[in-house]
Amino acid sequence: MLPLLGIAIVIAGFALRINPLAVVVAAALATGLLAHHGIVEVISALGKSFVDSRSVAVVWLALPVIGLLESAGLKERARMVISNIKAATVGRLLLVYLALRQLTSALGLVSLGGHPQMVRPLIAPMAEAAAENRVGPLSEKLRRLIRAHAAAADNMGLFFGEDIFIAIGSILLIRSFLDSNAIHVEPKDLAVWSIPTALVALVVHGIRLLLLDRRIAKEKPDA
Amino acid sequence: MITLEFVNILMGLMFGGVAVVNLRDRKWTNAVFWGLWAETFIFGSHQPSFVSGLLLVAMVVVLVVGKLAGAPPERTSREEQEASARRWGNWLFVPALAIPVVTLIGTFTFKYLSVGGKPLIDPKQITLISLGFATVVALLIACIMLRPRASVPMIEARRLMDAVSWAAVLPQALAALGAMLVLAGIGPIVAGLFQRWIPLNTPLSATIAYAVGMAVFTVIMGNAFAAFPVMTAGIGLPLLVHQFGGNVIVVCALGMLSGYCGTLCTPMAANFNIVPTALLELPENAVIRVQMPTAAILLVANIAILYLFAFR
Numbered sequence: 001m002l003p004l005l006g007i008a009i010v011i012a013g014f015a016l017r018i019n020p021l022a023v024v025v026a027a028a029l030a031t032g033l034l035a036h037h038g039i040v041e042v043i044s045a046l047g048k049s050f051v052d053s054r055s056v057a058v059v060w061l062a063l064p065v066i067g068l069l070e071s072a073g074l075k076e077r078a079r080m081v082i083s084n085i086k087a088a089t090v091g092r093l094l095l096v097y098l099a100l101r102q103l104t105s106a107l108g109l110v111s112l113g114g115h116p117q118m119v120r121p122l123i124a125p126m127a128e129a130a131a132e133n134r135v136g137p138l139s140e141k142l143r144r145l146i147r148a149h150a151a152a153a154d155n156m157g158l159f160f161g162e163d164i165f166i167a168i169g170s171i172l173l174i175r176s177f178l179d180s181n182a183i184h185v186e187p188k189d190l191a192v193w194s195i196p197t198a199l200v201a202l203v204v205h206g207i208r209l210l211l212l213d214r215r216i217a218k219e220k221p222d223a
Numbered sequence: 224m225i226t227l228e229f230v231n232i233l234m235g236l237m238f239g240g241v242a243v244v245n246l247r248d249r250k251w252t253n254a255v256f257w258g259l260w261a262e263t264f265i266f267g268s269h270q271p272s273f274v275s276g277l278l279l280v281a282m283v284v285v286l287v288v289g290k291l292a293g294a295p296p297e298r299t300s301r302e303e304q305e306a307s308a309r310r311w312g313n314w315l316f317v318p319a320l321a322i323p324v325v326t327l328i329g330t331f332t333f334k335y336l337s338v339g340g341k342p343l344i345d346p347k348q349i350t351l352i353s354l355g356f357a358t359v360v361a362l363l364i365a366c367i368m369l370r371p372r373a374s375v376p377m378i379e380a381r382r383l384m385d386a387v388s389w390a391a392v393l394p395q396a397l398a399a400l401g402a403m404l405v406l407a408g409i410g411p412i413v414a415g416l417f418q419r420w421i422p423l424n425t426p427l428s429a430t431i432a433y434a435v436g437m438a439v440f441t442v443i444m445g446n447a448f449a450a451f452p453v454m455t456a457g458i459g460l461p462l463l464v465h466q467f468g469g470n471v472i473v474v475c476a477l478g479m480l481s482g483y484c485g486t487l488c489t490p491m492a493a494n495f496n497i498v499p500t501a502l503l504e505l506p507e508n509a510v511i512r513v514q515m516p517t518a519a520i521l522l523v524a525n526i527a528i529l530y531l532f533a534f535r
Contacts (some may be wrong), residue, residue: 003407006400007443014490020497021389021396025283028400035407040273045406046399047276051267053398055227055351056494057234060384060391061358064237065318065365067379071299072369073308077315080308109330111354112323115499116383121319124503148509151499152487155510156517158495159483163476170448174475177452181460185472193476193532200524205517 006031062117070121078122079129088130090146091213094153095206097123101157102198106164113154124150135219142219149212153205160201163194226345228268230355235264237380244374244381252289253385256282260392279396286389294386298378311368318365322357329353383502390501393493401449413440414457423458426467426534433458434526437478438485438518445491447482454478469533477529484525487511487518 006027013023025046032042066074082088104112113119127150131138138146162168166187178185238261245254259282263275299307308315330353336343344352362376384391417436423429433454440450459478463469486492488511496510 003404003409003412006404006407007409010400010491019286019389020490020493021393022283022287024393024396024400025279028396028403029280031400031403031407031409037406042403043276043280044272045276045403046272046279047274048272049399049402050279050395051263051272051275053395054231054234054264054267055348056394056398057264057391058230058351058354059494060387061230061234061237061355062322062361063383064376064380065322065358065362067383068362068365068369068371068376069315069319071297071304071375071379072311072315073299073304073306074315074319076301076304076308077311077313081313108350109323109327111326111330111350115502117319117322119499120502122316144505144509145513147503148500148505148513151503151505151510152513152517154499155487155495155514159486160480160521163480163483170451170479173448173451174479177455178471178475181456183460183471185475189472190476193473194480196528197477197480197521197525200528201517201521204520204524208517 003031003035005034059114059116062114066117066121074121075125078125079132082126082129083133086133088126088133089213090127090130090149090216091209091211093127093130094123094149094212095209097150098153098157098205098209099202101154102161102202105158105161106198108162108165108168110158110162110165110168113158115151115154119150119154123154131216135216139219142216145212146216149209153209156201156205160194160198164191164198166191224341224345225343225352227348227351230348230351231264231268233355233359235261237261237377238264238384240377241381241384244377245385248295250292250385252285253292255289256285256291256389257384259285279399282392291388292385293388294382297382298375314368318361318368321361321364322354325357325360326350326353329356386504387498387501390493390497393497397445397491397493401444401446404444405449410453410456413443414453417454417458423462426463426469427530429458429462429467430530430533431526433463433474433478434481434522434529437481438488438522441482441485442489442491445486445489445493447479447486450482450485451475451479463533467534469529470535473529473533477525477533481522481525481529484518484522487514 009027009030028046101113124147127146131146163170171187171190174190175187238257242254242258242261259278263278267275330350333344333349334346417432421432423432436454437450440454441447444450455478459474463474464471490497499510500507
């Protein structure tokens with residue numbers, strides 16, 4: 001039961017609003033030590049998995065060019081483009097992005113979207129501009145809600161698209177897990193059974209996005 | 224051969240550059256924090272894991288003792304940006320869209336490049352290397368267009384990195400925590416708890432336990448990949464497949480997707496749920512709050528699909 005203490009540390013740390021990075025590293029150290037591993041061994045294990053997972057940081061490589069373009073007015077341009085499309089609403093815009101993100105992820109192109117390179121410089125400002133088209137200047141609360149929806153659409157599209165691609169990590173993980181249990185399956189059969197959930201996700205989240213439009217429409221201008 | 228190490232060095236150089244800009248501005252804490260991180264990218268593959276582990280601990284100490292400074296203000300005003308946006312028009316999108324376009328081209332063509340019969344680029348890491356390469360191409364295009372001073376891209380990267388701050392490191396730290404929990408034998412404990420406390424005597428109850436278990440364990444670990452072997456070895460295979468005769472493909476595919484519902488709801492999945500709040504200047508749980516209703520409905524849908532199709 002002792003390893004569960006590591007999880008308790010994480011929950012307590014998040015609840016007490018201690019810096020999450022400090023909490024997570026402390027929990028990792030505590031978990032290792034409580035499982036009766038030596039301090040050198042624990043720190044080495046920590047260092048090994050930290051270094052092994054460096055590739056998750058690859059998205060930050062987009063920041064020099066994104067920052068440069070932002071200072072040259074990229075976000076403003078994204079707004080202007082949407083302002084000229086009268087049919088654009090937050091819901092429709094994000095629904096199109098969700099569908100595209102699902103489709104490209106299903107083809108294995110998971111790196112086409114992402115928060116630093118697509119959502120912050122393009123999708124979020126476009127969504128805000130689409131709302132401003134309808135109701136004028138946004139309240140801070142509504143602006144935050146729209147930005148959060150822009151980020152959520154990216155996640156939804158990725159999660160419920162990528163499993164349809166046969167060579168994605170999760171499919172390979174399932175396959176190798178089953179192989180080690182002497183059960184042999186074809187990746188394409190696993191991928192096919194990801195399609196029903198992908199469609200449900202598109203419909204459910206799509207409806208929620210269109211409902212978001214109705215909520216925005218109720219917002220009075222200059223409120 | 225160009226391997227993932229190329230991307231690691233590129234990242235290390237960038238974080239090092241961010242540290243240098245902070246040093247120039249006398250933001251000592253930030254400079255040390257990013258500098259330590261940069262070291263693990265440049266030398267991480269060549270130094271003992273113990274050293275990398277100590278550097279991570281040192282980063283946390285710096286963070287807790289020194290407090291990171293926030294992002295500096297933008298270099299250009301809103302008015303200047305609007306004027307620049309009018310002047311450049313849609314050309315501004317070209318470098319931004321070059322990132323996905325070049326990634327796409329690289330993903331499909333890099334595998335055909337070879338020197339002396341050997342692949343030029345590690346075929347297992349094509350996508351990540353393409354993405355790294357694409358960011359360099361995009362930056363070159365932007366620099367040719369906008370002709371900034373040489374230091375400007377790094378100054379801009381520093382502004383955004385300091386806005387994201389420690390949250391940028393969290394995904395890696397969580398991966399380390401996950402590995403540690405596995406090392407400590409967390410899996411069998413959690414599976415045992417589920418088997419002991421939840422009645423699993425019908426296909427429906429076992430299906431619900433498996434799917435909900437995947438979601439809950441993913442919330443704890445921040446990653447469905449960590450939950451999958453545990454819950455599938457604990458409930459999926461022995462009960463759903465072997466005892467009740469469920470189709471193993473349907474069980475596993477929907478089990479993994481149930482885990483994804485958990486990913487949408489947990490701050491432990493930092494790169495999906497915490498990083499965007501930092502990038503978009505939102506309160507910490509803003510993205511999770513928006514995702515939760517869809518995640519709950521999808522979990523129910525997964526249970527229904529699994530139950531209806533696995534036991535036909």
